[in-house]
Amino acid sequence: xxxxxxxxxxxxxxxxxxxxxxxxxxxxxxxxxxxxHNAVRQHCGVFDVSHMGEVRITGPDAERYVQHIFTxxxxxxxxxxxxxxxxxxxxxxxxxxxxxYKMGENDFFLVINAANIDKDVAWMTEQTEGFDINxxxxxxxxxxxxxxxxxxxxxxxxxxxxxxxxxKFYTAKTLEVxxxxxxxxxxISRTGYTGEDGFEIYGSHEFTQQAWDKLIASGRxxxxxxxxxxxxxxxxxxxxxxxxxxxxxxxxMAGLSMFCKLDKPEFIGxxxxxEQKANGVPxxxxxxxxxxxxxxxxxxxxxxxxxxxxxEVTTGYHCLxxxxxxxxxxxxxxxxKLGTPLAVQIRxxxxxxxxxxxxxxxxxxxx
Amino acid sequence: MANFEAGxxxxxxxxxxxxxxxxxxxxxxxxxxxxxGNVVYVDMPEVxxxxxxxxxxxxxxxxxxxxxxxxxxxxxxVEVNEALEDEPELLNKDAFANWIIKVQLSDxxxxxxxxxxxxxxxxxx
Numbered sequence: 001x002x003x004x005x006x007x008x009x010x011x012x013x014x015x016x017x018x019x020x021x022x023x024x025x026x027x028x029x030x031x032x033x034x035x036x037h038n039a040v041r042q043h044c045g046v047f048d049v050s051h052m053g054e055v056r057i058t059g060p061d062a063e064r065y066v067q068h069i070f071t072x073x074x075x076x077x078x079x080x081x082x083x084x085x086x087x088x089x090x091x092x093x094x095x096x097x098x099x100x101y102k103m104g105e106n107d108f109f110l111v112i113n114a115a116n117i118d119k120d121v122a123w124m125t126e127q128t129e130g131f132d133i134n135x136x137x138x139x140x141x142x143x144x145x146x147x148x149x150x151x152x153x154x155x156x157x158x159x160x161x162x163x164x165x166x167x168k169f170y171t172a173k174t175l176e177v178x179x180x181x182x183x184x185x186x187x188i189s190r191t192g193y194t195g196e197d198g199f200e201i202y203g204s205h206e207f208t209q210q211a212w213d214k215l216i217a218s219g220r221x222x223x224x225x226x227x228x229x230x231x232x233x234x235x236x237x238x239x240x241x242x243x244x245x246x247x248x249x250x251x252x253m254a255g256l257s258m259f260c261k262l263d264k265p266e267f268i269g270x271x272x273x274x275e276q277k278a279n280g281v282p283x284x285x286x287x288x289x290x291x292x293x294x295x296x297x298x299x300x301x302x303x304x305x306x307x308x309x310x311x312e313v314t315t316g317y318h319c320l321x322x323x324x325x326x327x328x329x330x331x332x333x334x335x336x337k338l339g340t341p342l343a344v345q346i347r348x349x350x351x352x353x354x355x356x357x358x359x360x361x362x363x364x365x366x367x
Numbered sequence: 368m369a370n371f372e373a374g375x376x377x378x379x380x381x382x383x384x385x386x387x388x389x390x391x392x393x394x395x396x397x398x399x400x401x402x403x404g405n406v407v408y409v410d411m412p413e414v415x416x417x418x419x420x421x422x423x424x425x426x427x428x429x430x431x432x433x434x435x436x437x438x439x440x441x442x443x444x445v446e447v448n449e450a451l452e453d454e455p456e457l458l459n460k461d462a463f464a465n466w467i468i469k470v471q472l473s474d475x476x477x478x479x480x481x482x483x484x485x486x487x488x489x490x491x492x
Contacts, residue, residue, distance in 0.1 A: 017404065032405045033430040227404075227431050295408055295428045317430065318407055347410065347426060347433075 005050035006143045006205035007212055014216075014223055022114030024051040027225040037228040037320045040194050044149035045224035046215045049200070050208060051114035054142045055124065059133035062106035069127050070100055071251065071260040071267055077102045082170040082189055085259045087123065088269025092250040092276055096120050097241055099191065101172050109172075109187065109202075113241050127268065143208025147221065148198030148232075150364065156188075156199050159218040160211055164188055164199055169367040177207060190366070193229060195236030197366040234315050234328070237287070237359035243298060243314040244285055244328060252276040253330065254285045255358070283311060284336040287358035289326050290344060293318060294351045296327035301345040302335075305352065310335045313344060321361045325351075328358050369398040369491065372463045376478050377487035378439040385466065386478065391440055392466035395427060398491045400462040403429040409451040409458065410436075411467060416444045418470055420477045425467070427458065440477045442470035 002025040011018060016027035027048065029036060039045045057066060066074055072085030081102050087095040096116045101109035112120045121137050128135060147156050156164045162175060172189035186203035201211065215221040230240070239245050244254050251260050252273055260273055290296065296316030301309050316327030327344065335342060340355040375383040381399035384391040400406065408428040418424045418438040425436040446469040451457060457465040472478075482490060 028431065029404060034405055231430060293408060294410075295433065297433055318428075320430075347423075347435075349410075 003051075005048055006208055007048045007050060010209070010212060010216075011048065016223075016225060021226055022051055023117070024114055026051060027223075029225040029227045030223045033225070033227040033231060034320055036222060036224040037231050039222035040149045040196055040224060040228065040232055041321060042150070044147065044151040044155045044221045045228070046212065046221045047146040047148065047224050047226075047229055048144075048212070049146045050143040052144050053112040053114060053117035053120065053137075053139040054202065055110040055112065055121065056136040056138055057108045057110065057133055058106060058136070059131075060106060061131040061133050062108055065128065065131040065133045066100060066108050066110075067264060068131070068267055069124060070098075071269070071273075072100070073261040073264050074100060074102060074108070079104065080171045080173050082172055082191060084170075086245070086251050086256070087120065088250070088267075088273070089247065090269055090272060092252070092269050092272030093247040094241070094245040094249060094251065095123050095247070097239065097245055097256075101187070101189065103172075103174070103187075115242060141204065142202045143205045145201045145208060145211055145215070146192055146194075146198060147201065147215065148192045148194045148224075149196050151220065152196070152198040153366070155215065155218070155221050156201075159214055159220060160201075162188055162201070164190070167199070169365050177203070193238060194232040195238070195361065195363040195365075196232075197364060230315070231317055231320050234317055235319055235321050235361040236363045237328070237357075239285075240315065249285075249330065250276060250281070253281045253283055281333060283330050284333050285314065285328055285330050285358060286336050287326060287356045287360065288329050288342055288344065288353045289324055289356045290351045290353040292325070292351055294325050294344075294346050294349075296325065296329075296344040296346060296351070302329045302331050303343045303345055303350060304335065305341050305343060307343075307350070310342070316344075319360050324360065326356070326360050331355075369396070369401050370463070371397070371484050371488050373484045375463075375484065376439060376481035377484065377490070378437060378481055379490060380437040382437060382439050383463070384439045384478070384481070386472070386475075389471055389475075390445065391442070391470050391472055393439060393468050393470060394466040395436070395458060395462055396487070397462045399434075400458050403427060403432070403434055405430055406455045406458045409455045409467060411447045411451065412444050414444050414447060418442060418444060418468070420474075420480070427455075436467065438470075439481055440470065440472050441474055442472045444468050445471050
């Protein structure tokens with residue numbers, strides 16, 4: 001039985017197409033994916049991302065613990081700084097990719113993928129031995145909205161009345177709001193998963209519902225489903241756990257080494273990654289652009305021009321922002337060079353293509 | 368709400384066939400196009416290809432998913448709806464007006480295995 005977010009009834013009222021995702025019943029689209037996609041690229045859209053998980057790590061050893069389980073380096077981070085990175089198994093496989101917010105000295109807010117919440121919390125709990133920390137799993141408390149697009153800053157400031165203009169890319173702050181009887185503290189960050197400027201806002205269910213209602217009533221912000229969230233993140237080359245990262249796909253294979261700081265004294269999986277960096281990996285994530293219109297889907301075979309299977313598609317679309325049929329695929333390393341001719345098997349037909357950068361559309365972050 | 372057109376034969380996998388003499392026009396139902404959402408690509412066979420009842424002959428792709436097309440009858444493709452190559456969204460505009468392939472039926476008794484509109488309506492409930 002899938003869980004519902006605190007906005008479930010509102011999605012149904014708006015006529016959303018609802019579908020299971022990551023253990024939740026989530027809106028895939030309200031009107032249609034293309035319109036919602038374009039609203040985020042050109043104006044502003046709001047996503048219910050309350051399915052995401054939140055874990056708060058506090059206590060005297062909180063920083064040392066985060067450094068131990070997380071690939072990126074949070075040492076000497078200023079308050080409010082956010083880091084993207086992964087949690088790894090000792091063999092370098094990926095437990096999850098996540099954001100780490102530094103909320104105070106020895107006070108970190110971790111945002112994890114919905115589908116991995118149970119697995120991640122169990123993993124994190126297993127790693128606490130020898131650390132004096134408090135691990136508080138807060139997924140059931142927080143709702144989360146993502147307001148994304150070039151007009152997001154104006155919408156958040158003017159419709160929600162939340163000052164956010166001075167927030168830099170990948171920073172967060174807390175705000176006291178008067179919603180509810182006693183008011184509450186929310187978290188707002190300049191982050192997102194669309195390649196556009198935007199904000200993610202974490203608050204109680206009551207706050208999240210009220211903020212959603214204001215955004216929809218304003219008419220300045222289109223409700224957007226997970227369908228276009230996937231097309232938007234895909235176009236700008238952002239990975240999705242389960243597609244581009246998994247227990248079998250390390251950050252080195254996925255081309256995400258820049259988020260793994262091998263100069264840190266230690267973190268789980270460091271030795272395995274160092275070995276992969278030194279000796280190479282058997283397969284790598286690439287972009288493939290097809291010559292003709294067709295849609296390569298997750299799991300379709302990637303072939304050499306001679307028909308030998310050398311990999312698999314991880315995500316593919318007919319790209320909405322640029323009129324091209326493209327995919328990300330995990331292929332044997334010897335076929336991963338830019339310009340290598342490859343083909344994708346789509347049902348009974350084979351479509352020729354070529355290895356390209358796995359970013360099909362440029363990000364428009366406000367830094 | 369989906370439209371249901373009378374006088375056609377329907378399959379459980381939501382294809383319809385409109386029979387005219389020895390020919391049939393095969394497409395997807397309005398119910399099917401609504402469930403798919405925005406159609407962005409239609410993968411069609413070629414003229415003179417053989418299709419077999421119950422077997423895949425192409426696919427309709429929405430942004431999110433590919434959905435196989437299953438032929439309700441056996442026969443030979445005599446025409447494909449080329450308009451769908453440039454405007455796949457015609458399936459969303461009017462699924463019944465925009466058939467996908469025209470086939471010459473090899474065994475008209477296969478039509479007896481399909482549903483009429485009333486049975487198909489119940490199937491969609």
